[in-house]
Amino acid sequence: MGSSKILTGTFLGYALPGLFRVVSELEFQSVNLLVALFIWVKILPMMINIDFAKIIDFRSSPKGILLTLIINWIIKPFTMAMLGILFFEIFFSSLLSPEDSKQYIAGMILLGLPLYSYGICLE
Structure with a gap:
């Protein structure tokens, strides 16, 4: 399709x-x-x-929100940074200048951040 x-x-x-x-x-x-x-x-x-009423009620069960925050703001950005370093500074280092490599790594980190919470969509 x-x-x-x-x-x-x-x-x-x-x-x-x-x-x-x-x-x-x-x-x-x-x-x-x-x-x-x-x-x-x-x-x-x-x-x-x-359902905005349920957002206020998150205090009764904060585990879901905390897990989402930890994954979105800690695990994903660092994972993307490690993948960026692995690919752009090790595997593809002969194909890219150091400046381009740093820019690509920054882009990978941004892709790992939950920017949609600020109304920004990179897809």
């Missing part, structure tokens, strides 16, 4: 290049407005399903 969408998009890109050029120019502050709209369409149903 996903490959048919990719093929359809590729075909439309060849068939209607002017339309895609116009869509690519719909930007504000380096953010494509159409992409931003579709991201909100994708995220809004998840945000609507949040």
